[in-house]
Amino acid sequence: MIFASDNWSGASPKIVEAVAEAARRGGPAYGSDPLTKAVEKRFSELFEREVAVFFVGTGTIANALSLGHFARPGAVVLAHREAHILADEPGSTELFGGGTRPVALDGAGGKLTPAGVVAGFDRYPTGNTFHGNVVAVTLTQMTELGTVYHPEEIAEIAGIAHQRGAAVHMDGARFASAVASLGVAPADITWRAGVDIMSFGGTKNGCLAAEAVVIFDPARAEGFGIARQRAGQTFSKGWFMAAQLDAYLRDGHWLALSRHALDKGRELAAAIEASKSARLALRPAANEIFAFMTSATIERARAAGAAFYPWSTASLPEGSAPREGEQLVRLITSFATTSDEIARFAAVLDGGA
Amino acid sequence: MIFASDNWSGASPKIVEAVAEAARRGGPAYGSDPLTKAVEKRFSELFEREVAVFFVGTGTIANALSLGHFARPGAVVLAHREAHILADEPGSTELFGGGTRPVALDGAGGKLTPAGVVAGFDRYPTGNTFHGNVVAVTLTQMTELGTVYHPEEIAEIAGIAHQRGAAVHMDGARFASAVASLGVAPADITWRAGVDIMSFGGTKNGCLAAEAVVIFDPARAEGFGIARQRAGQTFSKGWFMAAQLDAYLRDGHWLALSRHALDKGRELAAAIEASKSARLALRPAANEIFAFMTSATIERARAAGAAFYPWSTASLPEGSAPREGEQLVRLITSFATTSDEIARFAAVLDGGA
């Protein structure tokens, strides 16, 4: 009953086996091996256009280097208040941008709104040398509240940003969940909708440690390689990254993994809806479930071995609020979640242990 | 005949298997899993004292975070001219120290000298607010020229640094080579000799991607954890790092791997000495061999499939210089080098292909 996070799972056997095979072979260092080159190409196929891609070790550095790529003195980045860059990256945007300021915007259900983004820009008029200059807007897809941006929502926000000379970044730590949930092509919710650069996550969906920064216009990638090396993110045994992402993307394995997580998320949501001691706080898009539970239920579930986290109610949509005695909790399913786990959890909710 | 670098090898099967096993299990994220805790303890055993240890993904970030840990405005770090931080970390010391200045010192055979270090300090008098303040001296063990510092050499330099209020860092990307070559305990060439913090390398000696920063006085480790997270180096599936280092350190596997590299290094050095078309530029301490070869020999070797790099002669010791027509090259053996490779290389040197 591990619903704490999708990064508590192990790794997909196919991916581990690919690493083992590459480890038997070795190869030229720092990404000059043939497998790295091949996987870089695979990203271009995935996104249906030539892209520049840079493998890195964590989602945090993928975000920080992506946003840093657009930084200049006085840079401001607009982000949702619950975005990972604001909540869990302590000074990373600031450091890798040489002093960039991430500014928190509100938005129900973890999503930026066009009006909110416009208001954010309005605080930093172009040409003003005192307040700051917005260089990028960052969207999280799937969001921290388990919701998703539809292609046209992304396009609207991206249009606002581009009109004002800012770039659009997508934090795709759970990009696979969004693609699986929306049933769209990866291109549809990225560059076709105006995304300029993204953090493409593999770790939360079955890799060991494999993330990638994708720059959709390769002409804008200049300088990214040295910034990555400066950050200590050019892995000498680069094939170790490439092997993971090769297996991840081969034959749609990444979507198979995320669809499994999604299916288990639906089962879990259904179990919660059916239970008498918990209720959904939000309609989940995929594998991230937010529920209201009483303290007694939470204690009972934990005592039975369930792992999950409490969450802030600050970004719940209107109309969704805990009742007296309830708390908001977050539960996440992964590629490794089993129906048995969910059945046991359902039993615990209904008073069993 | 891969002598380009020890990071061109694959990874030790034992280490890969340990990762595969951990991947089947998974566990709490961000280093709160039991294996991480166990391996952290193992480092204390290895160094015969309680230490604080932080796993990171690359040697570059291990160095940058280590030096950054002692940074303050106007900070200066003294380093050998050929140190990795000066040669291959483009702005990393500067970035992670918030503006630290690494200053290049000369030294034959890749080694800092006590007199050179004193002169370095003399350029930055304590209390002066214009020139800079030396906050750390960094030593590479094994050095970039394949030589090693003996315990008393480290102690002398560390004494100079400590007397002037600076910390001592060791870049131990090839620490195992130094330990194997010197036949000392890890403690003897680190904290017992005055080293305060080190970058402990695993990747070049058989890991996939596993390095660690070791702070020998845990009381001085405050703030390192958040600095690591800021740098995007807290791996969510932390057990993946821990599993590598667990297998690496278990039952002396790390020393077995480095002794193999060392033995093959000696074979390679002997083959060069015995050849008519190459000669040693330096007496190698372990698995890093520097040789003078004519361009014709270099071409012949490359044509036969040998991989190795040219090197700068700037830090050769007195008396060691290329003759007319010769170039300096670097050859590195690894845990995976075979006697067969060396025999083939010897044949190529002697005119075969």
Place this chain on the structure above:
Amino acid sequence: MIFASDNWSGASPKIVEAVAEAARRGGPAYGSDPLTKAVEKRFSELFEREVAVFFVGTGTIANALSLGHFARPGAVVLAHREAHILADEPGSTELFGGGTRPVALDGAGGKLTPAGVVAGFDRYPTGNTFHGNVVAVTLTQMTELGTVYHPEEIAEIAGIAHQRGAAVHMDGARFASAVASLGVAPADITWRAGVDIMSFGGTKNGCLAAEAVVIFDPARAEGFGIARQRAGQTFSKGWFMAAQLDAYLRDGHWLALSRHALDKGRELAAAIEASKSARLALRPAANEIFAFMTSATIERARAAGAAFYPWSTASLPEGSAPREGEQLVRLITSFATTSDEIARFAAVLDGGA
């Protein structure tokens, strides 16, 4: 009718004459001249304890260096949403802290509240390595909305900060206004109330360009001198700063200047209260007046030559809000404001021109 800002005034003749006299004399560079030493001592007398003092050129750098003095990786600074560091220092806190994050807190009338500060700290639990660590709370005295913190208000907030290991900074760009308004000793609203470091402003109150960072415990000043030089703020002709501050502090000149500004502020407030076309938005503490005026009135006043700025209503206290057609404007009086200017402005408000 210049009410745009107190930095639109020229400079006090006494201060200019002191600069002229020092310029005839010259002296050792970089603050080693006798006048600088004497003025540094004068600050200790002013604050009734030995302090460390560092002259700098602007309030922005005084704030940035002050907050940077407490920075470390992952540092967070809590500030009022309208604080100068958030509104007008584009990335300065971030840059000089090597990546510090300033976090905006709300508070009516431009003042932080104890509850708000506690909530700010609660978002960054001690020891957590993901969210950030609060290293300082910054208060503006007099605030951006023309209000003042009373000694016990400062003490309460400082107590909260100190209990959690954070320092307390005061942005005193208009410190003289606060002292004049409250009728307290400078010590009462600084170190006696728990302030650790302050930006002491002279420019807005009659100097040409003279600010000082005051560190109340000289033992905590280590490293500030080199940080100032790194920032390019150690003026070679340091006597030029010292001469201004010498004349500023001599014989209470600074308070005479601020009392004049305060008196004119009261006249201006009275004129607004008496007028039919404007009304006070806030009870002013000193020389910063916020008023609601209709667009027609604003246009008329500007046409008549009055200079003042519109302002955001975001931090008005409850119960204070513009009526239909009104806007919030800020008017500031200075050491140079005349009763004649105010009389003319009053006439304009009442329909004249």
Place this chain on the structure above:
Amino acid sequence: MIFASDNWSGASPKIVEAVAEAARRGGPAYGSDPLTKAVEKRFSELFEREVAVFFVGTGTIANALSLGHFARPGAVVLAHREAHILADEPGSTELFGGGTRPVALDGAGGKLTPAGVVAGFDRYPTGNTFHGNVVAVTLTQMTELGTVYHPEEIAEIAGIAHQRGAAVHMDGARFASAVASLGVAPADITWRAGVDIMSFGGTKNGCLAAEAVVIFDPARAEGFGIARQRAGQTFSKGWFMAAQLDAYLRDGHWLALSRHALDKGRELAAAIEASKSARLALRPAANEIFAFMTSATIERARAAGAAFYPWSTASLPEGSAPREGEQLVRLITSFATTSDEIARFAAVLDGGA
């Protein structure tokens, strides 16, 4: 007998009077006053082309912001070993470039050589992501050893830099000395010779505190204004800077001041040449004199009240070296040096007191 530095002088009475006059007037803040606008134009006349100009308070920040303007991750700046940025700006280039690395080059007489600059570039091949990328070469005019670059020398180095995609910066803290010494137009040794950006110094030549960054192609000035504000260098009473530079440039006052310093420098050099106890180490170009003196002479001179500094012999040209018992000292004359001072110094050298 103040030969310690030209910044030990007071300030030119004309410049002080201009400040006093502006202080009586005041005006809009932050450089939006008419005087600032007028002086900005005056710089375009001075340089015979439209330029972008930004006033700042010190030469250190002028250098740091200039070099920071061309920074990007992994940036390297090539500078002479004795350049102010390396000797007296502790981490400034690093900080304001977000991690730029200044690299020291040798050169006799304080001057970079074309061969040295080429070798500097060769260490950082274009496109390499490990070593760093050279973004700028910086020249000091007049150099730290009192020598000057001739227009064609600048042009040759600038050509090398531009061919490799790097910018050319001139540290002109003593630019007036160079112009007076060479008898050229300011344009001849700046943009006409390939300089892209310069630190234009006023303080050492009679101002109180007035420096300017000049960007010769205004189209490349974007972003400089906010970088200056971030650095806390946008003076609110900007007319105070403008008034100094207005008087400085008006009717050739700046050249009159520097010619006086130059004349006194020649007198001082002649006195040294004529003396039995001192000799010139370098043929001085203007007002910075380097001489060899015995310790006894140095002591005698100091006892008599002469102020000057010892200097490193590291960058003396071939053939110039202290004899047994001699030391190298630096003596600087300024706009305020008198013939009487020099005569007294000459008497001291010849054994008087």
